[in-house]
Amino acid sequence: MDKKEISRKASENGLLLSSAALERIADEGLDCEAIFRKAKESGEWFVKPELVDEEAKSKAPVCEGAAESVKGEGRPPACDMPSRLVIYEDSDVSGKSTCSGTIEDFVGYFNARYENLRRVLLERAEYRSAMNIDALRKGSPKEKARIIAMVREKREGKNKGNRFLEVEDQTGELTVLLSDKSEAMGGVWDRVLPDEVLGFEGVLRGDLFIASEVNQPDIPLNHVRRYADEDVYAVFLSDVHVGSYLFLEKEFQSFIEWLNGRGSRQDIAWRVKYVFVAGDLVDGIGIYPGQEKELTMPDVVKQYEFLSMLLSEIPPHIEVVLSMGNHDAVRNAEPQPKVARDLALRLYEMPNVHVVGNPIRLSAHGVEFLIYHGTSLDTIIGGISGCSYSRPETAMVELLKRRHLAPTYGSDSLSPENRDYMFIDDVPDVFHCGHVHTNGYTLYRGVNVINSGTWQAKTAYQERLGHQPTPALVPVMNLQNHEVTMLDFNGDGRGD
Ligand code: FE
Ligand code: ZN
Numbered sequence: 297m298d299k300k301e302i303s304r305k306a307s308e309n310g311l312l313l314s315s316a317a318l319e320r321i322a323d324e325g326l327d328c329e330a331i332f333r334k335a336k337e338s339g340e341w342f343v344k345p346e347l348v349d350e351e352a353k354s355k356a357p358v359c360e361g362a363a364e365s366v367k368g369e370g371r372p373p374a375c376d377m378p379s380r381l382v383i384y385e386d387s388d389v390s391g392k393s394t395c396s397g398t399i400e401d402f403v404g405y406f407n408a409r410y411e412n413l414r415r416v417l418l419e420r421a422e423y424r425s426a427m428n429i430d431a432l433r434k435g436s437p438k439e440k441a442r443i444i445a446m447v448r449e450k451r452e453g454k455n456k457g458n459r460f461l462e463v464e465d466q467t468g469e470l471t472v473l474l475s476d477k478s479e480a481m482g483g484v485w486d487r488v489l490p491d492e493v494l495g496f497e498g499v500l501r502g503d504l505f506i507a508s509e510v511n512q513p514d515i516p517l518n519h520v521r522r523y524a525d526e527d528v529y530a531v532f533l534s535d536v537h538v539g540s541y542l543f544l545e546k547e548f549q550s551f552i553e554w555l556n557g558r559g560s561r562q563d564i565a566w567r568v569k570y571v572f573v574a575g576d577l578v579d580g581i582g583i584y585p586g587q588e589k590e591l592t593m594p595d596v597v598k599q600y601e602f603l604s605m606l607l608s609e610i611p612p613h614i615e616v617v618l619s620m621g622n623h624d625a626v627r628n629a630e631p632q633p634k635v636a637r638d639l640a641l642r643l644y645e646m647p648n649v650h651v652v653g654n655p656i657r658l659s660a661h662g663v664e665f666l667i668y669h670g671t672s673l674d675t676i677i678g679g680i681s682g683c684s685y686s687r688p689e690t691a692m693v694e695l696l697k698r699r700h701l702a703p704t705y706g707s708d709s710l711s712p713e714n715r716d717y718m719f720i721d722d723v724p725d726v727f728h729c730g731h732v733h734t735n736g737y738t739l740y741r742g743v744n745v746i747n748s749g750t751w752q753a754k755t756a757y758q759e760r761l762g763h764q765p766t767p768a769l770v771p772v773m774n775l776q777n778h779e780v781t782m783l784d785f786n787g788d789g790r791g792d
Contacts (some may be wrong), residue, residue, distance in 0.1 A: 297321075302328050303779045309658045311335055312737045312771070313756060314782050317559050326351050338601070341689070341737050342782060350722045370558065370721055373565035375613045377528055382571065383617065383650060387657035387717065389631035395711045405712030406446075409700070410465065412719040413493035414444045414511035415511055416699050423495050423511075430467035432500055442497045443505070444525070445470065447490055459485045463496070472496055472505045474635045484510045487680055489695075492703045513699040515741040519723045524661035524775035530570040531555075532771045534730020535750035537623065539599035539608070540579035541592045542753040547607075547768040547785045552609045554671065561783060564772055572658045574730040574748060575621025575669035577603055577635075583623050585684070590755070596625045597639055604642035604649075612648050620654040621669035621731060630702060631655060631717035655701055655717065657724070663775045666724035670731030670747070672702040677732075679704070685763050688747040689736030692729055696720065726773065733758065733765035737780055744778060746771050 297305075299322045305312045309332045313321075322329050333349050395401050417423045426442040427435070445463035452459055461472040474485055475498070488494070498507035498532075537543050541732050554565050578599035579591060593599050607616060620632045625639050632654040637644050643651055655668035676691040677683045682690040695701055701718040702710055710718065726744045736747035749766045758765060768785040 297325075297328065303781065305329070306332060307739070307777075307779050309336060310343055310739045311343055312780050312782050313343045314784060315342045315564075316784070317348045318781070319560075320345065320348045333634075341687075342735070348537060372611070372613070374528065374567050375611075377526060377569055377613075379569065379613075379615050380659075381615045381617070381650075382659040383441060384657040387655065388634070388653040389711075389713060389717050390633040390714075393633060393711065394714045401714070402714040404714050405710075405716065406705075407466065408714065408716040409491075409497075409719065410446050410493055412716055412721070413513050413699060414465075417444050417493070417495045417511065419516070420511070422497070423767055426495065426625045428467040429463075429465050429470050430504075432470070433468065438499075440497060440499055440508070442495060443470070444493065444495050446493050447488055448709070449490065450485070450488055461488060462777075463494075470505050471503065472498070472507050474510070475508055475721050482649060489675075489679055489698075489704045491705045492698050492700070506725045510768065512697045514697045515699075515723055515743060517741060519742040521725050521742045521778065522638050523661050523778065524663055526661070527567055528570075528661050528773055528775050529564055529568045530572060530660055530663075530665075530726075531568055531771050532572055532574070532748035532773070533748050533751070534574035534605065534728075534748040535572065535576040535621065535623075535733055535752060536551060537576055537579040537750065537752035538603045539591050539593040539596070540752055541590055542755060543579070543592075543754055544751050544767055548606060548751050551768070551770060551783075551785045552606060554783070555610055555614065561781075564774075564781065564783075567774075568772070571610065571614055571616045572665065572667055572728060573616070573618045574667050574749075575619050575654050576623040576730060577618055577621070578625070579623060579752075580623040584757070598626075600635070600640035600696045601642055604640070604646065607643070607649060608646065610648070612626075614648060615660075615699070616644060616646075616656065617656070617667070618643065618649060618651050619656050619667050620652075620668065622671050626653075628709070629711035630669075631711065631713065647741050657722075661775045663726065664722065664724045664779075665728060666720065667728045668701050670729035672704075673729065673732055675702075675704050685732055686734055687736055687762075688729065688732040688734055689738040689745045691732075692727060692736070692745045692747065693738065694739045696743060696745070703782040725778070733763065733767070735766045735769045735771065735782070737771060737782075744780060746780065748774070 335381045426444050439470035449462040459474045463571045495511040496508040498674050620626050625635050626632045634651045634653045658665050673691045676694050699720040735749035738745045749769050770783045773780045
């Protein structure tokens with residue numbers, strides 16, 4: 297089986313292959329199906345060389361030198377591919393923030409949020425006849441009805457097992473009882489978050505709506521994926537944290553070297569046309585108490601300047617998109633506008649670098665991307681059982697199901713704009729986050745869900761919380777067939 301075939305099989309199984317694992321499976325002719333089965337059984341999404349080791353024990357020794365450093369020669373094909381990058385300006389809050397903190401801002405924001413999510417639910421045939429709460433009360437139909445409402449509160453009744461949701465729409469409020477039947481549909485109660493918009497099917501009995509079915513807006517099952525028409529790659533980065541004494545400069549340098557055709561997998565490096573960075577470009581200053589002791593550069597302008605120096609080594613035919621995170625020198629509340637020009641002048645002056653807000657929508661070679669730093673993943677991981685810091689992709693899927701990047705207003709630091717920038721409107725082909733400093737990957741209803749990890753070694757804070765960061769692992773995606781490969785720039789930094 298050749299490498300293409302092996303990668304295709306991996307992606308069919310929702311798995312990522314490390315490039316070293318791929319080389320070994322191909323070179324040693326190992327049974328990839330058995331390896332993938334084993335990976336899935338042990339709940340892994342990333343096939344590491346260790347997994348291949350087990351399979352290879354009975355086989356011939358490793359073919360050494362497969363990933364030997366190669367000095368780039370010739371001309372990268374990506375040089376001759378015209379850039380096809382479209383950054384959707386309307387998805388970027390930069391320069392457009394309307395929020396002044398008035399009560400009208402909040403009302404306007406909540407209305408926009410509700411209307412957007414309601415529209416998604418109305419696309420489902422069964423919700424076309426959904427009633428508003430006022431009409432439901434007035435009509436008090438005997439038979440089943442459907443409503444679309446925002447959750448205000450979760451509450452458990454005195455009688456054990458009675459679970460209520462206080463919900464509302466623009467016309468009124470209602471108490472919903474989650475019946476055993478709706479509970480049977482996958483533990484709805486455990487997953488409901490305050491402020492999320494849900495569809496309910498059930499019957500009205502007096503003042504109580506007894507729900508038999510609960511639906512999230514979700515990604516439609518018929519989402520049609522878009523592919524590039526040529527062999528071209530995008531690279532995903534996040535949480536670079538330049539300025540932190542834990543920034544892995546050497547590893548980051550080997551990544552840049554790799555983009556220049558020095559290292560293994562030159563076949564990929566030379567077809568890279570896009571590098572996307574999902575925020576936390578720098579470590580910032582004053583982000584948490586005592587941070588100054590952990591900085592090598594206690595000046596944010598210097599931090600951005602150093603980043604621009606590193607990025608200036610990226611070949612100019614590669615487009616670099618820099619989005620923001622909670623460590624960047626912009627407001628904390630999301631959506632975040634891009635960093636001011638005078639704080640990051642050098643970055644603004646680079647012709648192949650695009651500084652944008654967070655979140656951001658863009659299209660590259662016809663493939664649609666949603667890039668979001670991921671601050672709300674903390675709320676999701678803390679609030680939904682089954683989501684953890686070691687598997688950020690599961691929390692990212694929860695955002696997709698809610699079609700919203702910050703489902704809980706109170707926990708996530710949000711700015712009530714007159715438009716809901718956090719709403720996931722058109723379904724992307726790739727959903728890219730960072731923030732948790734751990735790589736993750738899954739395929740959810742045709743959407744490639746990628747968390748791009750970090751370039752910062754484990755901080756004291758992460759040590760205390762028991763988090764395991766996965767620095768210097770870089771997901772790259774072939775936009776022609778959506779195959780994602782993980783490159784490892786740890787150790788000798790060969791990119792395998
Ligand atoms: Fe970070
Ligand atoms: Zn962050």
